[in-house]
Amino acid sequence: MRVVIAEDSVLLREGIARILTDAGLAVVGLAADVSSVVAAARAASPDVVIVDIRMPPSFTDEGLRAVDLLRAEHGPGLGILVLSQHLEPRFALDLVTGAGGGLGYLLKERVADLEDFVDAIRRVGRGGSIVDPAIVRELLAWRARDVAGRITDRERETLALMAEGRSNSAIAARMGIGPKTVETHVNAIFSKLGLEPTGDDNRRVLAVLSFLGETKAEPAAD
Amino acid sequence: MRRVGRILLGLGPVVLFVLPHVLWGRPPVSEIPIDAFFDDVTGLVLVFAGLVAWDRRPTASTGPLLIGAGYLWYVGSTYQYVPPESPLQYVSFILRGYYEPILAFVILSFPGGRLELRRDRIAVVAMLAILAIRSLWRLIGVHPGFAVPREAPPNPAWLLHDGATVVRADQIMTAALGVALLAVAGLAVQRRSRIRPGARRPADPVLLGGAIYAAVAGAYATTDLLQAILGISFLPLDGPGWTAQYLMRTLAPLGFLVGSFRLRRGTAAVVQLMTGASGLPRGVDLQEALRRALDDPGLALLYAGRAGWEDAEGRPAMLPGPDASVTATILQADGHLSGALVHDRTLLDDPSLLPTVSATLRLAIDNDRLQDDLREQLVEIRASRARVVEAADGERRRLERDLHDGAQQRLVSLAVTLRTIQSRLGQPLDPLVSSELEAAAGDVRAAIDELRELARGLDPAILRQAGLEPALRSLADRSPVPVQLDVDVADRLPAKVETATYFVVSEALTNVAKHAAASRATVRVDRRGERVDLAIGDDGSGGADPAGSGLRGLADRVAALDGTFRVVSLPGGGTSVEASIPCGS
Numbered sequence: 001m002r003v004v005i006a007e008d009s010v011l012l013r014e015g016i017a018r019i020l021t022d023a024g025l026a027v028v029g030l031a032a033d034v035s036s037v038v039a040a041a042r043a044a045s046p047d048v049v050i051v052d053i054r055m056p057p058s059f060t061d062e063g064l065r066a067v068d069l070l071r072a073e074h075g076p077g078l079g080i081l082v083l084s085q086h087l088e089p090r091f092a093l094d095l096v097t098g099a100g101g102g103l104g105y106l107l108k109e110r111v112a113d114l115e116d117f118v119d120a121i122r123r124v125g126r127g128g129s130i131v132d133p134a135i136v137r138e139l140l141a142w143r144a145r146d147v148a149g150r151i152t153d154r155e156r157e158t159l160a161l162m163a164e165g166r167s168n169s170a171i172a173a174r175m176g177i178g179p180k181t182v183e184t185h186v187n188a189i190f191s192k193l194g195l196e197p198t199g200d201d202n203r204r205v206l207a208v209l210s211f212l213g214e215t216k217a218e219p220a221a222d
Numbered sequence: 223m224r225r226v227g228r229i230l231l232g233l234g235p236v237v238l239f240v241l242p243h244v245l246w247g248r249p250p251v252s253e254i255p256i257d258a259f260f261d262d263v264t265g266l267v268l269v270f271a272g273l274v275a276w277d278r279r280p281t282a283s284t285g286p287l288l289i290g291a292g293y294l295w296y297v298g299s300t301y302q303y304v305p306p307e308s309p310l311q312y313v314s315f316i317l318r319g320y321y322e323p324i325l326a327f328v329i330l331s332f333p334g335g336r337l338e339l340r341r342d343r344i345a346v347v348a349m350l351a352i353l354a355i356r357s358l359w360r361l362i363g364v365h366p367g368f369a370v371p372r373e374a375p376p377n378p379a380w381l382l383h384d385g386a387t388v389v390r391a392d393q394i395m396t397a398a399l400g401v402a403l404l405a406v407a408g409l410a411v412q413r414r415s416r417i418r419p420g421a422r423r424p425a426d427p428v429l430l431g432g433a434i435y436a437a438v439a440g441a442y443a444t445t446d447l448l449q450a451i452l453g454i455s456f457l458p459l460d461g462p463g464w465t466a467q468y469l470m471r472t473l474a475p476l477g478f479l480v481g482s483f484r485l486r487r488g489t490a491a492v493v494q495l496m497t498g499a500s501g502l503p504r505g506v507d508l509q510e511a512l513r514r515a516l517d518d519p520g521l522a523l524l525y526a527g528r529a530g531w532e533d534a535e536g537r538p539a540m541l542p543g544p545d546a547s548v549t550a551t552i553l554q555a556d557g558h559l560s561g562a563l564v565h566d567r568t569l570l571d572d573p574s575l576l577p578t579v580s581a582t583l584r585l586a587i588d589n590d591r592l593q594d595d596l597r598e599q600l601v602e603i604r605a606s607r608a609r610v611v612e613a614a615d616g617e618r619r620r621l622e623r624d625l626h627d628g629a630q631q632r633l634v635s636l637a638v639t640l641r642t643i644q645s646r647l648g649q650p651l652d653p654l655v656s657s658e659l660e661a662a663a664g665d666v667r668a669a670i671d672e673l674r675e676l677a678r679g680l681d682p683a684i685l686r687q688a689g690l691e692p693a694l695r696s697l698a699d700r701s702p703v704p705v706q707l708d709v710d711v712a713d714r715l716p717a718k719v720e721t722a723t724y725f726v727v728s729e730a731l732t733n734v735a736k737h738a739a740a741s742r743a744t745v746r747v748d749r750r751g752e753r754v755d756l757a758i759g760d761d762g763s764g765g766a767d768p769a770g771s772g773l774r775g776l777a778d779r780v781a782a783l784d785g786t787f788r789v790v791s792l793p794g795g796g797t798s799v800e801a802s803i804p805c806g807s
Binding site: 009011012015016018019022054059060061064085086087088089090091094108109111112113114138142 | 632667
């Protein structure tokens, strides 16, 4: 899998490159700002571009502009993994569900969870939607009141892993249960939360994320 | 009330004019000889002139004195037609002539109401003294058989029996009064030469009429004595000459009347202007009002500016030179220069006018200046407060960026490095090393989390990256108390308005979570024209202290943007925080 890394911090850029190379991915381009990442993506035809959300010159949201430009030029076929230091669930959700696939939002320190990080790159490269586990945790916390009593703890754990964008087999491996059991949990979750069942992995993630991102329900008294 | 009093004062002479005809069967007005008619009309004109002068110069004595002289005129002439030998006739005869010193006083002091020279004062006092002595003399000596004065009434006191002596003494005193009157005529002529040509307009008719009157009346007052001593009369005592002298005497009240009409409204109008209900106008309007009040279309109000004199429109101006047709009165007190009034020289004629005007103007100008200074300072304070808040926000942003690009970035790199080391060390690993590495990685992760929270509190990146609504939604999402959020703001607002709105909502929701014991909260943010209105309410226990540091800080932040801030928190009634912030460019 061919990867371009856009990160203005040299230290981190080299670190990420080493990790990816170690993991057997091909780092085909390095960039430090918007124009160079657009140029690198055009030149090296990567499968995935990793974009730091804050880059020169203003260090605010240049990364998002890069995402827009890359999307416009390469379409959903190019996977984009946005790295951010902001734990802003609403922001992340809007970005990921808005892209409709092939887009991930990870907190920067997730780079240090080597396997997860590499796995996320591969999944985004295949058109998956990824949301950082920390964000999923916060989303679940918001909806805890709604979800509580409706689904079991195991189902809740399954819901979180689904929201992170993991496949059934990955969920099974994580939870140490069989794929069949995972499927049972998934079906139960979808029917209990009133979600539309779907066989497509990516659409499943987006449905779950949309559910988690819904505005908190009003108290019963309202 | 004052107006009614003056109308009554004005009607008095008319009544006095008519009364004798009704009471004592005087011939109808048409049959009164011309000389008697002039005599009667004189008092009326004096009172009327007095009323006019009083209206123009309420503070000067001229008006009341002329009115008094008019009434005394009637008192002194009544003896001619009241029933003979009645007490009224007697009183009238004794009190005859007291209007003379009053007229002399007015002639020599018009329009200021003060006698400036010692000799003027001596003349008036002498007349009063002569009159007093003559009254006393008449009280004890007047006899029914007196030939002179011609219509002398009977004297109930009749203490003196030597008729010839009494009459002679009376004639001497009357003649002395006449001499004094002649002196007044001379003093009036002298006085005219003392008044600058520009200031003669109101004084001229008074001095002219007064001098003629004093000369004629003085000359006639001496005729009885001269005739008694020399046996001849220098002046006509009947015929056209007699009528002519009456006509000339009437010139004095006419002169007073014309002179009074020529008086500027002056002080009265200025006082009215200064105490008007609508307050004193400012700048050009004040100058225009002064021009009207002082009847001086060339008047200019100059202000003491930093670089020199400025006119009412703020343009540089100069004081008139010594040879100019206008002059300037400097508005100054206690060494503090307020301004200057450039005006016609004739305004100096009324010595009471300019001190009053300039004192009031000085206060008005100083007051305006203080108000302007205050307003300027207020604007400056507002601007500086806004700058302080902006600087603080800028500092927070800078700190957030430093944290983000510095410490956070390094910690992430450190975490990556730790992981890389861990994976490169290969297996099996010394359990001690492995657990130390794990602990280090955990510490780094915790540090990253803490720094992230710190940075978010300093400057919420989502606010600038995604805008107000997502940022507020993020706040609502994170609130432990369910929040109903209602944001109606279409476009991005100025950054400082967004920041203030964000922090108001953030702090208010934090308070709800901490103190309110609320089951739900509402946040409403609407843009209405050039303002953003926000309201954060809860159904909690209320009783929040608006002076508490958190709310106080919010109030300051909103006030720095010229917004309004209000907290309503009644015990048991929930808390409502409302703010309205202007967001025009």
